[in-house]
Amino acid sequence: MTLRSQLLKGILEGCILSIISRQPTYGYELSVKLQEFGLNDVSEGSIYPILLRLQKENLIQGEMKKSDTGPKRKYYALTNEGHEALKQFIYHWRTIKAPVDTIIGEGGNIR
Amino acid sequence: MNTKDLIQLNNEKREQLTGTNKEYYGDMLVYIRTNFNKSERYTEEVLLELLEHLLQAQAEGRTARDVFGDDPKAYCQEVIGEIPSEKKTNRLSFILYIVMNLIGHVSLTVGIVGLALYYFFNLGNGNISFPLGSGIVIILIDLFLLALFVLIIFKRIKSSTFKNKQPKKWIEFLQLWVLCTLFIGLTLLAPWFMPDFGANMHISFPVFILAGAVFYIVSFVMNKKMRLIN
Incomplete structure (x- = not known):
């Protein structure tokens, strides 16, 4: 596992929760959105084990629904616990992001 | 859905x-x-x-x-x-279905064939006799063998995936033949070597057929309601 994929693992879960929280989303749509946001070296298939895990933890719920364009698809929506987990993620991310940015920036300055 | x-x-x-x-x-x-x-x-x-x-x-x-x-x-x-584990109730109903369906089929077949032989050819005494204890143990052994057989077949199917080279057809056939022979052989050997114990049961063929029909119908309704297979 590369450093990037290790870093990404937990963060990806948070990003997926965030995307799903905006509107019910199906698998393919989700992977397209992740790519559009610039996470384009996340391999497409890797979202499915994560979606299963999030379902098992009862953070998201899937429902087979007819889509506008035709075929039945499994749309995911956040559960109450999912919304809570997303809040937690955003909180933790913010408390980590700023210090890490500073450390990396200042690390360069100290030398 | x-x-x-x-x-x-x-x-x-x-x-x-x-x-x-x-x-x-x-x-x-x-x-x-x-x-x-x-x-x-x-x-x-x-x-x-x-x-x-x-x-x-x-x-x-x-x-x-x-x-x-x-x-x-x-x-x-x-x-x-x-993937989460299957719910215990689902697993149990599936196993129950298989067992009842199997017992239903076997009882019906044995009952009908036995009755026909007795009625048309005057063979046997119109009863099926077996010691209760041995009978139950034999059924349990046969169910265990069946489960083992299915497990091995599943393993074989799974291990056949993601192969660049497919194994030779005749080798596969031979392996499968040995496996099936072993399964059928052991299933038939179980009653052969089973010592008699438990109360002796004498059940007439019509009763046997009726019991088989009940098992079969219950399993049939179960499947219709829960769609366990198909």
Whole structure:
């Protein structure tokens, strides 16, 4: 596992929760959105084990629904616990992001 | 949507896959399906999602390898690892169904053949006699052998996936032949070597047929209601 994929693992879960929280989303749509946001070296298939895990933890719920364009698809929506987990993620991310940015920036300055 | 509808839908959609994508996905499907204890519902839902995804990608000119990576086995194991276990009640009803259906079929066959032999050819005394204890143990041994047989077959099917070279047909046939012979042989040997114990039962063939019919009907209704198979 590369450093990037290790870093990404937990963060990806948070990003997926965030995307799903905006509107019910199906698998393919989700992977397209992740790519559009610039996470384009996340391999497409890797979202499915994560979606299963999030379902098992009862953070998201899937429902087979007819889509506008035709075929039945499994749309995911956040559960109450999912919304809570997303809040937690955003909180933790913010408390980590700023210090890490500073450390990396200042690390360069100290030398 | 029931699980069986999902499987049906998967069967129809899979036809749209072409060439190596079809092969790649077909192996994934077999590898992910041949698991005991995994929720059938989640298994079929994720299989359909993977298929939908691949079909989209295929339409855009990408391959299964692009979508799921170069190591399909590792990817499948990752997916399987996240599929929740089957609910105990579901597993129990499935096992109950299989056992009742099997006992129903066997009792009906034995009863009808026995009655016919007695009625038309005057063979036997119109009863089926067996010691109760031995009878129950034999049924348990046979069910155990059946479970073992199914388990081995599943393992074989699973290990046939993601192979570049297919093994020789005649070797496969021989292995399967030995396996089946062993299974049938052991099933028949169980009553042969079983010592008699427990109260002696004498059941007339019509009663045997009736009991078999009850088992069969209950299993039939169970399947109709819960769609355990098909």
